[in-house]
Amino acid sequence: MPLIRRRALLTLPLATAAIPARAQDAWPNRPIRITAPFAPGGSADTLGRLVAQELQTALGQSVVVENRPGAGGVLGSLAVARAAPDGYSFVISGIASHVVAPAINSAAGFDPIKDFTHIAFLGGPPxxxxxxxxxxxxxxxxxxxxxxxxxxxxxxxxxxxxxxxxxxxxxxxxxxxxxxxxxxxxxxxxxxxxxxxxxxxxxxxxxxxxxxxxxxxxxxxxxTTATRARAFPDLPTFTEQGFPDLAAMTWFGLSGPAGLPAPIVDRLNREVVRAMALPRIRDRLEADATEAVSMTAAEYTRFIETETARWAPIARAAGVRAE
Structure with a gap:
């Protein structure tokens, strides 16, 4: 057998073996799970399913929303905090689970900033x-x-x-x-x-x-909107009725375990921002006066820190206990 042919046969198994390894590195190559840490029917569940449907189309993989309520959002959030940062486990983060619960519950088991990679702001209703x-x-x-x-x-x-x-x-x-x-x-x-x-x-x-x-x-x-909602023009605000400091909203975002690779974070942020800007999504959210705001991953992380400074003291002073 000629030397050149023998070398080709020897190197062929090595080249073939490298193909599955490269395929495994492609993300995503299996179903993605998004945990909604509250019961079905609420805003976290609704927003999670809206974004999951769009991500499924964009990423070409099944994106499943799993409801895991309990302890003010702690149970579902903790499960994701402990998951491998491989891009297949995410959580719908929000004020209850990532601001209030860690502030009032020393046994929550996670730090809302250090133990998560905050990816994108989804928005929220008043x-x-x-x-x-x-x-x-x-x-x-x-x-x-x-x-x-x-x-x-x-x-x-x-x-x-x-x-x-x-x-x-x-x-x-x-x-x-x-x-x-x-x-x-x-x-x-x-x-x-x-x-x-x-x-x-x-x-x-x-x-x-x-x-x-x-x-x-x-x-x-x-x-609680600062001005009247277009979907409910006859509904006055707290501000109009003499409570100017009571302007706020419930908010939700997409987060994953700490240490998520930057390319996955960047891709997901782009896809979420794109999805939330789609006319059909905006029309769906506007019907419930839900506002979607575009944020980078870094901006969403800073937003959580700001909300913690506002609401955590109120929760502690009132002796709030998550259930």
Whole structure:
């Protein structure tokens, strides 16, 4: 056998063996899981599924959203924090899971900055304060008057330590009255009891309450946007009704374990920003007054730090406990 031919045969298995190795390095080459650390039906779940559908198309791989509620978002977030930083495990991060829970729960098991790679801001809806139709209040002034006049209200939220819970505390502090908080495992469960009348009021994300508001099943008293939402032009804001410091929103983003490779982070950020700018996505979000803001990964990380400085002290002072 000629020498050149023998060398070709000897090198052929080596070249062939290198092909699977290169294929394994391509990302993504298997299904991706996004954990929504709250119950189905809430804003985290809704936004997660919207972005998952777009990522699935863009990346050419199945992107599955898995609901894993518990402990104010800690259970699902902790699972992702402990996952391998290989680009296949992500979490819908948010104020409850990545600001409040670590601030009030020393046993949370993760640092919201050091133990995650924050990738992209998804956006979020404002909070709306709603009452059951049997409550006679038609605006905040009337509700506060009832609360100060001796009527003890309870308000429901999507869970202890969620933005709805914290905002209810902020509303009580600003209005100088007291309410009893009833935490639920998600906004859907809270809405059911508010509509049914077993809970008179609620501090709920607008995206979760919008259908009941439009259907006349509950009465919306105020929205936390700085200006009125285009989708609800007749709904006044807290600012309009004498509470200028109560402008805020529930927010969510996409995060993964610490140490994610920069190329994966950059690719995901680009795809999320592109997806959230699509007219069909913006129209879907606008219907619930949800605002999508474009942020780089670094900007989203700084945003979480800023929100921590605002809300963590309120949670600690109120003795909030995640459930």
């Amino acid at each position: 909070t709306v304060f709603i009452v059951n139709n049997n409550i006679p209040a038609r605006n905040l002034a009337e509700f506060v008057a009832l609360a100060r006049g001796g009527q003890r209200f309870a308000f429901g939220s999507p869970g202890a330590g969620t933005h709805g819970h914290l905002f209810g505390i902020a509303f009580m502090n600003a209005g100088r009255f007291e309410m009893d908080h009833i935490p639920y495992r998600g906004a859907g469960a809270a809405m059911g009891d508010i509509i049914g009348g077993s809970v008179p009021a609620g501090s709920i994300t607008l995206s979760s309450a919008a259908g009941a508001i439009r259907g006349g099943q509950v009465r919306a008293l105020a929205l």
